[in-house]
Amino acid sequence: MPVSTPESHTRVLLAERPVGEPTPASFRVETVPVPEPADGQVLLRTVYLSLDPYMRGRMSAAKSYAAPVEVGDVMEGGTVCEVVASRSDQRAVGDVVLAYTGWQEYGVVDARATRRLDPAAAPVSTALGVLGMPGFTAYAGLREIGRPQPGETVVVAAAAGPVGSAVGQIAKISGARAVGIAGGPEKCAYVVDELGFDACLDHRAPDLAGRLAAAAPDGIDVYFENVGGAVLEAVVPLLNTYARVPVCGLVSQYNATSAPEGPDRAPALMSAILTQSLTVRGFIQTEFVKAHHADFLRDMAGWVADGRVKHREDVADGIAGAPEAFIGMLRGRNHGKQLVRVGVDPEGAGA
Amino acid sequence: MPVSTPESHTRVLLAERPVGEPTPASFRVETVPVPEPADGQVLLRTVYLSLDPYMRGRMSAAKSYAAPVEVGDVMEGGTVCEVVASRSDQRAVGDVVLAYTGWQEYGVVDARATRRLDPAAAPVSTALGVLGMPGFTAYAGLREIGRPQPGETVVVAAAAGPVGSAVGQIAKISGARAVGIAGGPEKCAYVVDELGFDACLDHRAPDLAGRLAAAAPDGIDVYFENVGGAVLEAVVPLLNTYARVPVCGLVSQYNATSAPEGPDRAPALMSAILTQSLTVRGFIQTEFVKAHHADFLRDMAGWVADGRVKHREDVADGIAGAPEAFIGMLRGRNHGKQLVRVGVDPEGAGA
Numbered sequence: 001m002p003v004s005t006p007e008s009h010t011r012v013l014l015a016e017r018p019v020g021e022p023t024p025a026s027f028r029v030e031t032v033p034v035p036e037p038a039d040g041q042v043l044l045r046t047v048y049l050s051l052d053p054y055m056r057g058r059m060s061a062a063k064s065y066a067a068p069v070e071v072g073d074v075m076e077g078g079t080v081c082e083v084v085a086s087r088s089d090q091r092a093v094g095d096v097v098l099a100y101t102g103w104q105e106y107g108v109v110d111a112r113a114t115r116r117l118d119p120a121a122a123p124v125s126t127a128l129g130v131l132g133m134p135g136f137t138a139y140a141g142l143r144e145i146g147r148p149q150p151g152e153t154v155v156v157a158a159a160a161g162p163v164g165s166a167v168g169q170i171a172k173i174s175g176a177r178a179v180g181i182a183g184g185p186e187k188c189a190y191v192v193d194e195l196g197f198d199a200c201l202d203h204r205a206p207d208l209a210g211r212l213a214a215a216a217p218d219g220i221d222v223y224f225e226n227v228g229g230a231v232l233e234a235v236v237p238l239l240n241t242y243a244r245v246p247v248c249g250l251v252s253q254y255n256a257t258s259a260p261e262g263p264d265r266a267p268a269l270m271s272a273i274l275t276q277s278l279t280v281r282g283f284i285q286t287e288f289v290k291a292h293h294a295d296f297l298r299d300m301a302g303w304v305a306d307g308r309v310k311h312r313e314d315v316a317d318g319i320a321g322a323p324e325a326f327i328g329m330l331r332g333r334n335h336g337k338q339l340v341r342v343g344v345d346p347e348g349a350g351a
Numbered sequence: 352m353p354v355s356t357p358e359s360h361t362r363v364l365l366a367e368r369p370v371g372e373p374t375p376a377s378f379r380v381e382t383v384p385v386p387e388p389a390d391g392q393v394l395l396r397t398v399y400l401s402l403d404p405y406m407r408g409r410m411s412a413a414k415s416y417a418a419p420v421e422v423g424d425v426m427e428g429g430t431v432c433e434v435v436a437s438r439s440d441q442r443a444v445g446d447v448v449l450a451y452t453g454w455q456e457y458g459v460v461d462a463r464a465t466r467r468l469d470p471a472a473a474p475v476s477t478a479l480g481v482l483g484m485p486g487f488t489a490y491a492g493l494r495e496i497g498r499p500q501p502g503e504t505v506v507v508a509a510a511a512g513p514v515g516s517a518v519g520q521i522a523k524i525s526g527a528r529a530v531g532i533a534g535g536p537e538k539c540a541y542v543v544d545e546l547g548f549d550a551c552l553d554h555r556a557p558d559l560a561g562r563l564a565a566a567a568p569d570g571i572d573v574y575f576e577n578v579g580g581a582v583l584e585a586v587v588p589l590l591n592t593y594a595r596v597p598v599c600g601l602v603s604q605y606n607a608t609s610a611p612e613g614p615d616r617a618p619a620l621m622s623a624i625l626t627q628s629l630t631v632r633g634f635i636q637t638e639f640v641k642a643h644h645a646d647f648l649r650d651m652a653g654w655v656a657d658g659r660v661k662h663r664e665d666v667a668d669g670i671a672g673a674p675e676a677f678i679g680m681l682r683g684r685n686h687g688k689q690l691v692r693v694g695v696d697p698e699g700a701g702a
Contacts, residue, residue: 057626064626065592228621241416247625253618262613267604269617270579273633274598275408275415280631282624 005045005084009034010319011104014069018059021255021330026059027075027323035108037087042111044081044101046342049319050128051077051326053226056254065284075103075322078133080117080124082346091116096346098127103322105342122301124345129337130311131300133285134162137248139296140288141224142170145246145281150175152221155212157231159200160187162311162337163248166300167224168197169309176222179215181208181231183332190335195310209234219243225280227252233265236272247282251330312336356396356435360385361670362455365420369410372606372681377410378426378674386459388438393462395432395452397693400670401479402428402677404577407605416635426454426673429484431468431475433697442467447697449478454673456693473652475696480513480688481662482651484636489517490647491639492575492597493525496632501526503572506563508582510551511538513662513688514599517651518575519548520660527573530566532559532582534683541686546661560585570594576631578603584616587623598633602681663687 008031015028037043058069058076069076079102083095088111091097097114101107117124122131129135146167148154154171158164159180168178168191180191180200191200199215201208212234219240225232229252239245273280303309314334316325319342329338359382366379388394409420409427420427430453434446439462442448448465452458468475473482480486497518499505505522509515510531519529519542531542531551542551550566552559563585570591576583580603590596624631654660665685667676670693680689 062626065628225621228618232617232621247621250618250621250625253622256618259614259616259619262615263610264613265610265615265617266583266620267579267601267607268610269620270576270583270598270601271604273631274601275413275633277416277633277635277638278631280624280629282626282628284628287628 005034007034008032009105011074012319012322014059014071014073014075016071017061020257022059022327024323029320034106037085037108040088040110041108042083042088042091042114043085044099044107044109045084046079046081046101046105046107047345048080048125048128049077049103049322049340049342051322051329051338051340053249053251053254053330055326056330077102078128080127096124103319105319122304125313125339128339129162129313130166130304130309131297134337135166135300136293136296137285138163138166138170139300140285140292141246141248141283142167143292144288145283146222146224146244148174148176148222152176153179153216153218154222154224155179155216155220155235156224157181157227158251159191159197160335163226165195165311166309169195172196173303173308187335203231213238229253236269239272239276239278241276243276243278245278245280247280255330314338316340356385358385359383360456362425363670363673365410365422365424365426367422368412371608373410373678375674380671385457388436388459391439391461392459393434393439393442393465394436395448395450395458395460396435397430397432397452397456397458398696399431399476399479400428400454400673400691400693402673402680402689402691404600404602404605404681406677407681427451428453429479431478437462447475454670456670473655476664476690479690480664481517481655481660482648485513485688486517486651487644487647488599488636489514489521490651491636491643492599492634493518493521494643495639496597496634497573497575497595499525499527499573503527504530504567504569505573505575506530506567506571506586507575508532508578509602510542510548511686514577516546516662517660520546523547524654524659538686554582564589580604587620590623590627590629592627594627594629596629596631598631665689667691
């Protein structure tokens with residue numbers, strides 16, 4: 001039964017460009033009237049908002065693949081929504097859709113900018129996680145760049161998170177060894193015991209480099225880069241000839257305010273690239289949608305259904321709690337895909 | 352007419368692993384008996400020895416794509432030689448061959464480890480330069496990794512050298528703009544006026560970054576990396592989305608004894624890789640011989656013959672002068688492909 005649409009709703013704006021780590025003051029929560037859809041548009045009620053590390057980049061004005069969020073604008077983000085009013089024959093009231101309406105309770109978009117979800121096929125929240133952008137990032141990055149072969153060793157950090165967990169599990173399906181890196185013993189136990197990685201190292205414990213060398217005795221063939229920093233430094237000396245390094249994120253350095261103190265590690269990185277004939281390739285998953293998204297939905301839905309790919313969600317409640325959940329996620333406090341439950345799930349299901 | 356073979360010959364050994372820049376003390380010149388070929392082997396008299404930056408890597412024990420030269424062993428290197436004795440039906444006395452006999456006047460190798468050259472087709476010294484390993488490095492790195500498209504901008508350093516000069520000229524043939532970087536106004540004038548690059552910047556003059564930005568107003572699509580260091584630092588902020596960076600050398604850092612002082616530039620490099628979806632790929636030309644060497648010989652010989660690719664050689668005289676010529680080359684003192692004329696050219700031609 002549809003929820004009746006209120007007069008006003010709550011949204012979260014970028015209040016200022018953070019210098020270093022975002023704080024609550026980086027955001028402003030405000031209440032405004034619910035907008036009206038124009039011709040061809042739909043009014044959407046947000047059910048789940050996805051919080052992802054890339055959003056830290058959108059808060060900055062630095063050159064990137066995407067334009068930044070302007071100060072005073074609504075924070076961007078992927079959402080699962082219910083259609084509550086439609087002025088398009090493509091979407092009906094009650095449809096559950098994937099959209100990009102951002103950090104707000106209601107949003108108006110072109111009906112064509114939404115993708116309809118089938119709540120009977122999978123919990124709709126998974127369209128933001130294992131069956132959504134993070135899962136596809138893992139899938140496409142491995143398929144296009146990483147190309148793990150049977151017997152090879154794949155290393156990924158943030159291994160309990162939505163991208164890392166999918167990377168390791170897809171690597172296992174490909175016949176490779178999966179070595180994860182995660183923050184704390186609880187996450188590491190989950191990565192090995194639940195997700196089936198061959199090993200998982202706590203990056204907070206001492207001597208990551210030595211433990212990684214022990215966990216990857218034949219070297220590293222694929223390093224799926226999503227964190228940078230100390231993990232990258234530990235990985236580089238272990239990369240084998242022709243190793244591949246898909247780079248989808250660098251969460252450890254998103255809050256940096258200047259180049260870190262030396263020594264300068266760029267020469268050692270370039271030297272490894274040269275002497276080991278490495279391929280280091282940055283990417284954003286949108287580049288590969290046309291080539292691989294249909295295969296992804298088929299493969300990943302099958303793997304989730306038969307239990308070969310497991311996933312976990314960490315759900316905060318209420319749009320006003322999004323800033324705190326986001327700040328916590330950048331600190332690694334989440335356990336699994338970070339979502340915000342913004343409104344009631346029309347199926348009563350979900351995470 | 353064959354030169355008569357002496358009893359003894361001169362060769363250059365690695366005397367010690369250099370710490371930092373090699374010095375004359377890094378090498379030892381000695382005179383030893385000329386060896387005898389065994390069954391299947393040929394005795395070769397060196398005509399030209401090639402000196403190349405990669406040899407600095409072979410002097411170190413650091414992990415690399417190739418085993419190092421051991422202290423006390425003859426320095427390795429590509430050579431053009433005359434067969435002076437043969438115990439193989441594959442090579443006859445008087446044949447001129449490409450071999451890998453290193454820094455010595457005579458050498459014995461398996462006949463099958465040589466490639467016969469046709470002195471009528473091109474001066475035999477070119478088999479070590481524009482029609483040899485350096486030319487092929489440029490050709491294969493562009494064809495496999497750089498893939499310059501019409502209207503794109505290709506940047507290469509050491510642009511007066513054998514790899515850089517070929518990179519820029521092949522880029523021009525591909526319809527791209529070529530921007531070179533070289534040491535000093537004389538080399539830069541040569542690169543533009545003789546080789547036909549669109550621009551060449553003197554890396555010894557101030558504000559390389561600013562001048563490079565002005566010379567590449569549409570950004571950089573291919574950076575053919577052979578030097579690293581300050582040039583790389585100036586290039587990175589100008590790289591366009593999906594730019595390609597073939598890495599064939601890092602001559603500016605070969606003599607480094609430790610990681611340079613900070614700031615740490617690795618995060619900025621990784622950030623560019625991520626946000627611009629860059630491909631950075633190290634390679635050594637041997638990887639691509641099977642796929643591209645026949646095409647290379649055909650294409651490059653044609654370009655040299657019709658004047659579309661020009662080249663220049665810098666020839667030192669006598670094997671005992673090889674260390675000094677090598678040290679000078681690492682300092683950028685050579686102008687064009689660095690060779691050592693070790694013995695008389697059987698054709699009387701050559702550089």
